[in-house]
Amino acid sequence: MGFSRKEEHQAFLDWLLQTIEKEKIELLIVAGDIFDTTTPPNYALELYFNFLTNVAQTSCKKVVIVAGNHDSVAVLQSSKELLKQLNIEVIVTGDETEEEIVPLYDANQELEAIVCGVPFLRDYVVRKSQSAQSLSQKEQTLTLGIQQHYKELYAKALQLKKEKSIPIIATGHLTTLGAKTSDSERDIYIGGTLNLNSNFLAQMFDYTALGHLHINQQVGAVNVYYSGSPIPLSFGESLNKKVNIVTFMQRECEVQKVEIPLYRELVVLKGSKEQILEKLETIKGNKTWIEVRLRDDNIFEANRIIRQRVEELKLTLLALKIETQNAHLEKDDFNVVSLDELTPLEVFYKRLEKENLEDEALKEDLVKSFREILDEVQNR
Numbered sequence: 001m002g003f004s005r006k007e008e009h010q011a012f013l014d015w016l017l018q019t020i021e022k023e024k025i026e027l028l029i030v031a032g033d034i035f036d037t038t039t040p041p042n043y044a045l046e047l048y049f050n051f052l053t054n055v056a057q058t059s060c061k062k063v064v065i066v067a068g069n070h071d072s073v074a075v076l077q078s079s080k081e082l083l084k085q086l087n088i089e090v091i092v093t094g095d096e097t098e099e100e101i102v103p104l105y106d107a108n109q110e111l112e113a114i115v116c117g118v119p120f121l122r123d124y125v126v127r128k129s130q131s132a133q134s135l136s137q138k139e140q141t142l143t144l145g146i147q148q149h150y151k152e153l154y155a156k157a158l159q160l161k162k163e164k165s166i167p168i169i170a171t172g173h174l175t176t177l178g179a180k181t182s183d184s185e186r187d188i189y190i191g192g193t194l195n196l197n198s199n200f201l202a203q204m205f206d207y208t209a210l211g212h213l214h215i216n217q218q219v220g221a222v223n224v225y226y227s228g229s230p231i232p233l234s235f236g237e238s239l240n241k242k243v244n245i246v247t248f249m250q251r252e253c254e255v256q257k258v259e260i261p262l263y264r265e266l267v268v269l270k271g272s273k274e275q276i277l278e279k280l281e282t283i284k285g286n287k288t289w290i291e292v293r294l295r296d297d298n299i300f301e302a303n304r305i306i307r308q309r310v311e312e313l314k315l316t317l318l319a320l321k322i323e324t325q326n327a328h329l330e331k332d333d334f335n336v337v338s339l340d341e342l343t344p345l346e347v348f349y350k351r352l353e354k355e356n357l358e359d360e361a362l363k364e365d366l367v368k369s370f371r372e373i374l375d376e377v378q379n380r
């Protein structure tokens with residue numbers, strides 16, 4: 001929406017670096033979606049490299065970074081070898097050319113932990129394309145393929161570990177069943193309904209650090225955790241962002257959730273013109289970003305007056321959306337006015353809506369086909 005989030009990222013990375021030093025962290029895992037786009041801007045690359053250079057000079061002797069579904073393989077691959085020199089392992093595709101097992105050694109060169117660094121597994125890595133398969137068959141093949149991938153790595157880690165009582169840690173970038181999602185994550189695989197239960201991870205690994213979902217959470221009553229995103233990525237997403245600090249006593253672990261200081265508040269104001277004007281007066285600090293969801297009979301007049309007041313108060317309004325009375329539109333959350341907030345899939349839904357198709361199966365097929373194309377384009 002034309003606003004940079006550089007300051008927020010910088011503030012987070014500064015805080016993370018301090019925390020690593022203060023807590024004497026020895027291993028840092030970043031579980032994917034380093035960038036939010038396949039073509040990160042130069043400032044984002046600069047933040048990434050500066051942060052890693054600084055981490056390499058702390059107590060943290062190993063960094064494991066795995067690619068997420070938003071990351072470009074080419075972008076992360078380009079500095080992989082260079083970063084290796086700083087003890088930073090970047091694992092990008094998980095295909096047969098890449099080593100995903102990262103052993104950690106103590107000061108006496110004794111093996112003290114093993115990390116299985118699994119990035120977002122792209123289709124071609126887990127299965128050969130079988131175009132004759134139906135979508136549900138494809139999903140099943142994919143699910144089994146992903147599980148198989150983890151099982152093989154675990155077997156390798158066991159071989160390496162021998163008789164030692166040391167933890168085997170996994171990372172991953174995926175959605176598990178029953179996890180809490182926010183409105184700003186993209187469905188990760190075509191169809192988005194992979195039947196991945198976190199139990200298969202819990203059965204093998206002493207701790208699993210997952211990426212993709214924005215909400216910090218534990219999955220099931222087991223040692224499978226999402227750290228969540230370091231900053232809120234949409235209005236309405238929880239502002240309580242955390243990192244997980246994990247302490248191991250041999251294979252037993254203790255997880256401590258540490259809150260990340262909030263640099264900028266994202267506020268949603270809902271209601272009529274009068275209600276919104278009233279709420280605007282209570283907002284303090286010009287760092288706050290505001291989204292207005294307006295419900296008013298005279299939206300043009302209301303829009304003008306609200307924007308004028310925002311300017312007088314020197315506040316920052318990022319978007320003013322019109323809440324429509326149309327129940328159907330509301331149901332699909334299409335009550336938006338600005339195109340830069342719509343995802344490609346939402347645009348497709350809107351276009352589909354215009355066709356007035358009655359055949360639900362056909363609609364579903366069209367959406368699935370669109371997702372397939374979208375997935376291909378976005379992962380290229």
Ligand SMILES: [Mn+2]
Pocket residue numbers: 032033068069070173211212213
């Ligand atoms: Mn992701």
